[in-house]
Amino acid sequence: MKPQELRSNLLLLMTAAIWGFAFVAQRVGAQYVGAFTYNGVRFALGSLSLLPLLFYTQKKLAVMPVSTPKPTSTLIAGIITGSVLFIGASLQQLGLAYTSAGKSAFITGLYIVLVPIFGIFLKQRTHISIWCGVIVALVGLYLLSITKNFTIEFGDLLVLIGSFFWAAHILIIDYYIKRISTLKLCVIQFLTCSILSLIGAFLFEQITLTGLRLAAVPILYGGVCSVGIAYTLQVFAQKHAKPAHAAIILSMEAVFGSLGGLLILHENLGARGYLGCLLMLAGMFLSQLPSIIQNAVPATDSTHA
Numbered sequence: 001m002k003p004q005e006l007r008s009n010l011l012l013l014m015t016a017a018i019w020g021f022a023f024v025a026q027r028v029g030a031q032y033v034g035a036f037t038y039n040g041v042r043f044a045l046g047s048l049s050l051l052p053l054l055f056y057t058q059k060k061l062a063v064m065p066v067s068t069p070k071p072t073s074t075l076i077a078g079i080i081t082g083s084v085l086f087i088g089a090s091l092q093q094l095g096l097a098y099t100s101a102g103k104s105a106f107i108t109g110l111y112i113v114l115v116p117i118f119g120i121f122l123k124q125r126t127h128i129s130i131w132c133g134v135i136v137a138l139v140g141l142y143l144l145s146i147t148k149n150f151t152i153e154f155g156d157l158l159v160l161i162g163s164f165f166w167a168a169h170i171l172i173i174d175y176y177i178k179r180i181s182t183l184k185l186c187v188i189q190f191l192t193c194s195i196l197s198l199i200g201a202f203l204f205e206q207i208t209l210t211g212l213r214l215a216a217v218p219i220l221y222g223g224v225c226s227v228g229i230a231y232t233l234q235v236f237a238q239k240h241a242k243p244a245h246a247a248i249i250l251s252m253e254a255v256f257g258s259l260g261g262l263l264i265l266h267e268n269l270g271a272r273g274y275l276g277c278l279l280m281l282a283g284m285f286l287s288q289l290p291s292i293i294q295n296a297v298p299a300t301d302s303t304h305a
Contacts, residue, residue, distance in 0.1 A: 004240040011237035012249040015230045020256020022226035023101040024264050026093055029218035034205035035093035040197035041212070042219050043089075046227025047190035054183050077176045078188020084169045085189055086196040091162030098155025100267045103144060105257025106277050107159045112251040112284040113137045114167035122171075129289040137283025144269070144276030170246065174238060182235050190227060251284045 029038045096104050116130045145156040152160070176185060201207055212219070238246050258277060261267040269277065 002240075008237040008239070008241040008246075009249055011233045012241060012246055013252060015233045015237065016250050016252040017256045018225050018230040018233075019250070020105060020253040020258075021260040021264075022222055022230070023096070023105045023253075023257035024260040025218035025221040025226070026096050027101040027104075027261070027265060029215040029222065030093065030097040032215040033207070033211040033219075034201060035090055035097065036197045036200035037205050037207050037211070038215065038219060038222065039086075039089050039093055040194050040201050042223035043190045043194035043197060043227055045220070045223025046231065047187050047194060049224050049228030050183065050187050050190070050232065054187055057183055074180045074184045075188060077180050078185050079192050081169065081172050081176065081185065082189035082192025083196065084165055084172060086193040088162045088165035088169055089193060090197065090200065091158045091165065095155040095158030095162065099153055099159065100269065101261035101265060102258035102267050102269055102277070103156060103273070104159045105261070106144060106254040106280050107141065107156055108163050108166060108257075109251045109254035109280065109284060110137060110141070110160065110163040111167035111170065112248060113287045114164060115170055116287050118167055118171060127289070130287050133283040133285070133287030133289070135283070136286060137280045140276040140279030140281075140283060142276070143272050143279065170250075173235060174246075177235055177238055182239065183232075186232050186235055190231070248285065251281070254281065254284075 026038070033041075092104065092108060113130075113134055116127075117134065141160075145152050145160075173185075234246075234250070241249075254277070258269070
């Protein structure tokens with residue numbers, strides 16, 4: 001493995017850990033403020049936390065000028081990725097008011113399975129292991145979220161729908177990061193998500209200083225760590241990591257989320273729930289198996305040297 005790839009993998013694992021424990025912060029924050037309020041403030045904090053780094057990089061570019069894309073291209077890309085991020089984050093935060101951090105983390109992780117499925121519409125070949133992964137993950141989802149009456153919990157359903165948008169976000173990020181400024185993309189997408197969330201908060205929620213004060217620590221973690229640090233690590237790491245590899249490493253956020261829910265919030269999913277988690281994790285790995293095998297071939301085949 002190349003040093004750049006190893007560094008990218010470590011950054012992605014760190015991202016997964018931060019995001020995993022962010023489910024705990026989001027779950028606590030949901031007790032005091034609405035979903036749009038929480039996301040509006042935390043994404044605003046996330047974008048603000050990147051401004052010093054943005055100014056620093058712009059200063060370096062002024063000394064050593066390089067070719068850069070048109071500002072309009074970066075703005076449009078940021079608005080598009082920020083809008084998709086807004087939908088995914090909103091559905092996830094709304095769902096966390098009705099479900100546990102551990103369950104939400106694993107259901108969100110289904111985007112790992114969805115990424116290669118979306119690849120079908122991009123005319124990418126679908127391996128049999130992907131469909132096996134889908135089936136195993138769906139069985140896990142059934143054990144984790146479907147009740148004896150064959151109904152899915154409301155919070156779980158919201159998070160499940162959100163996972164489709166997280167999958168789309170990974171693919172869109174992968175498309176844009178090779179064409180525009182990584183840091184500018186981060187700032188614009190966070191600002192877009194924050195503005196859309198705050199609009200939703202003013203329209204549908206009651207914002208109080210008491211609620212914001214009680215949710216201050218979860219908001220700070222969600223803004224500075226989960227947004228400012230983790231999302232930025234994701235974008236930088238994906239520059240040298242293939243989408244499939246990025247997806248499978250980021251899927252570990254489900255494990256960290258479940259661990260955080262157990263240790264901090266004392267959430268117990270029960271034997272059935274944990275079996276469902278294991279099956280979902282197995283499905284995630286199976287869905288990425290073709291990409292792992294494909295990328296392992298050049299390393300052992302001298303004809304590709």
